[in-house]
Amino acid sequence: MPAKLSTICYIHDSTQRSTKEYSIKEITGISRLSDEDPTKIIYLKIKAFVPLDKEIETHIEEYENGQVIYLRGKFIACNGWYTVNATSIKPMPNLDFDMMPAVGINIMVTGLTTQTVKNVDGESVLDFHVEENLGDREPKDFWLEMRHNSNINYLANKTNSINQTMRSTMAILTGLLYYQESVVDTSTSDESTPGKHILKLDDISLISSNRPNTSAQSINLPWLNQESTSSRNTPRTPRGSTPRSKRGRVTLSQLSPTRKTRSQSLASALQENPLPTMTQNETSSET
Incomplete structure (x- = not known):
C-alpha cells in the first residue's frame, strides 16, 4: 500500500557515503507547519539513493546544507518525525529557513479501516492502517486518524458509507498530515493521551466497497443541464458606456498584507524542538 509525501523542507545537516552502485545521501530535514510561529516544525529523516552510473536518470539534484528543497518520496510516520526515501529532491535557491513557506506535509496514502465513521466535535473521524516498504530495517507501517468537517457533503457521503455492509x-x-503530541499528566508524569498522526482530509477514493453497479445508469453531467438561454438572462452593459464600480468595493492597494510579520529564527525552532533520536538504520537500495 503506497504512502507518498511531498513538502518543502530545510536541510539542517547531511552526510554521504558510497556503495558499489549508489551514493547514499542521508539528510536531516525540517519542515515548517505554521507561518505565524516558526517554532512549529516537524523533522524528516531522508535517504536518497543516487546511481553512480551517470547513464541512469535520477531526480535527486545536488544540494548543500542550509538550503531549502522541494522533496517527494515514500514515507513512514514515526512518533514526532517522518522517515522518507526520496524519489525527487529539487533545491530552491532563493529561499532560506525564514522565507520557507509553511506548506506542511502533503500526502497520498492507501489505508485500511475496519471502523465506521464517528462524529467528534463536528468532525467525521476514522482510523486507517497504512503500510509502506522502505527497506528491511525500517518501520513498515503506522496508524493515522482521518478527519474532515462533517458538513462537507462530498466527503461525508463517502466516509459515511464505509463499512456499512463490509x-x-x-x-x-489525500490531505495534510500533522502530528498531535501526547498529553502528559503533570501530577504523575504518565502519558494520559498518546500522540497520533492526524490527516486533514482533502479527498478519498474507496477501493473496496459493495456499491451497486452503476454502469447502466445514466450519468448526470451538470454542465449539460444548463439552460442554453442562460446567457440571454445575463444583464449586458450598453455599448459605449463605462461600467460603474460598486460602492464599498475595496481595491487591492487598500488591502493589508495577509501574512503577519514573522519572528523567524532557526535557533528558536531548534531550541523549542530538540532533535529527536532518529535511528540511522541501513535501508536497502533495492526499494
Whole structure:
C-alpha cells in the first residue's frame, strides 16, 4: 500500500557515503507547519539513493546544507518525525529557513479501516492502517486518524458509507498530515493521551466497497443541464458606456498584507524542538 509525501523542507545537516552502485545521501530535514510561529516544525529523516552510473536518470539534484528543497518520496510516520526515501529532491535557491513557506506535509496514502465513521466535535473521524516498504530495517507501517468537517457533503457521503455492509474497506486518501503530541499528566508524569498522526482530509477514493453497479445508469453531467438561454438572462452593459464600480468595493492597494510579520529564527525552532533520536538504520537500495 503506497504512502507518498511531498513538502518543502530545510536541510539542517547531511552526510554521504558510497556503495558499489549508489551514493547514499542521508539528510536531516525540517519542515515548517505554521507561518505565524516558526517554532512549529516537524523533522524528516531522508535517504536518497543516487546511481553512480551517470547513464541512469535520477531526480535527486545536488544540494548543500542550509538550503531549502522541494522533496517527494515514500514515507513512514514515526512518533514526532517522518522517515522518507526520496524519489525527487529539487533545491530552491532563493529561499532560506525564514522565507520557507509553511506548506506542511502533503500526502497520498492507501489505508485500511475496519471502523465506521464517528462524529467528534463536528468532525467525521476514522482510523486507517497504512503500510509502506522502505527497506528491511525500517518501520513498515503506522496508524493515522482521518478527519474532515462533517458538513462537507462530498466527503461525508463517502466516509459515511464505509463499512456499512463490509468488515473492512481500503481507500486512497489525500490531505495534510500533522502530528498531535501526547498529553502528559503533570501530577504523575504518565502519558494520559498518546500522540497520533492526524490527516486533514482533502479527498478519498474507496477501493473496496459493495456499491451497486452503476454502469447502466445514466450519468448526470451538470454542465449539460444548463439552460442554453442562460446567457440571454445575463444583464449586458450598453455599448459605449463605462461600467460603474460598486460602492464599498475595496481595491487591492487598500488591502493589508495577509501574512503577519514573522519572528523567524532557526535557533528558536531548534531550541523549542530538540532533535529527536532518529535511528540511522541501513535501508536497502533495492526499494
